[in-house]
Amino acid sequence: MIRQAGPRDVDAIVALVHELADYEKARDECHLTAGQLHTALFGADPSAYAHVAVAGGDGGDAVGCAIWFRTFSTWEGVAGIHLEDLYVRPEHRGSGYGGALLAALAARCRAEGWARLEWNVLDWNAPAIGFYRSVGAVPNEGWTTYRLTGPALARVGAGGVPRDHPAGPATP
Numbered sequence: 640m641i642r643q644a645g646p647r648d649v650d651a652i653v654a655l656v657h658e659l660a661d662y663e664k665a666r667d668e669c670h671l672t673a674g675q676l677h678t679a680l681f682g683a684d685p686s687a688y689a690h691v692a693v694a695g696g697d698g699g700d701a702v703g704c705a706i707w708f709r710t711f712s713t714w715e716g717v718a719g720i721h722l723e724d725l726y727v728r729p730e731h732r733g734s735g736y737g738g739a740l741l742a743a744l745a746a747r748c749r750a751e752g753w754a755r756l757e758w759n760v761l762d763w764n765a766p767a768i769g770f771y772r773s774v775g776a777v778p779n780e781g782w783t784t785y786r787l788t789g790p791a792l793a794r795v796g797a798g799g800v801p802r803d804h805p806a807g808p809a810t811p
Contacts, residue, residue, distance in 0.1 A: 640692070640693045640697060640699075641691070641693075641736075641739045641740055641742075641743045642691060642693065642697065643689070644680060644688075644689035644691045644704070646677065646680075646681055648689070648704075649676050649680070650673055651701035652676060652689055652691065652701065652704050652706070653671055653673050653676055655701065655704045655726050655728070656669065656676075656704075656724060656726070657669055657671070658726065658728065659724055662726075663761060663764075686708060687707065687708045688707055688708065689704055689707070690704065690705045690707075691703065691704050692704065692727060692731070692736035692737075692739060692740055694731065702727060702736060703725075703726055703727035703728060703731060703736045703737065703740060704724065704725075704740070705722060705724065705725050705740040705741070705743070706722075706723045706724040707720050707721060707722045707723055707744060708720070708721055708723065709721075709753075710755075710757070712755065715754035715755070717752060718751065718753045718754070719748065719753045719754050719755035719756065719757065720744050720747065720748055720753065720755070720756045720757070721758065722741075722744060722756060722757070722758035725740060725741065727740075738770075738774070741774060744756055757779070759784060
């Protein structure tokens with residue numbers, strides 16, 4: 640069963656996210672706490688949403704989750720979904736939970752008239768890549784994701800952007 644996550648699911652989702660970090664060989668990089676997730680999902684200004692896959696009906700254990708947030712396509716002029724995490728516990732893979740979570744998000748896009756559902760996948764995660772290709776997803780060829788964190792984020796946030804870089808900003 641797939642359902643939108645509620646406050647009772649926070650601890651289970653945090654555990655699933657930490658399991659995903661283990662799988663992705665990045666356990667030391669995952670610092671998510673129940674308090675942080677609760678605020679993100681259910682605070683006054685939610686920044687994320689989640690669905691859970693539950694084994695054994697609504698009262699069962701969460702065996703998978705999808706954590707996502709809304710995006711906006713300036714080219715399409717409508718919103719979409721960025722899937723931050725999709726994870727199903729290994730012992731429940733192949734049972735349809737991953738596909739059902741993805742289907743729930745695709746259905747939300749369709750119901751809302753949103754243009755796209757997108758996500759990132761590690762280039763070595765062949766099982767996930769195979770699954771995504773099997774549902775018709777295609778890589779976003781030619782695009783590279785960039786990220787600012789730590790000192791670089793602080794420097795840029797303080798105005799530390801070079802004005803004379805040879806590439807310069809794109810101009811109309």
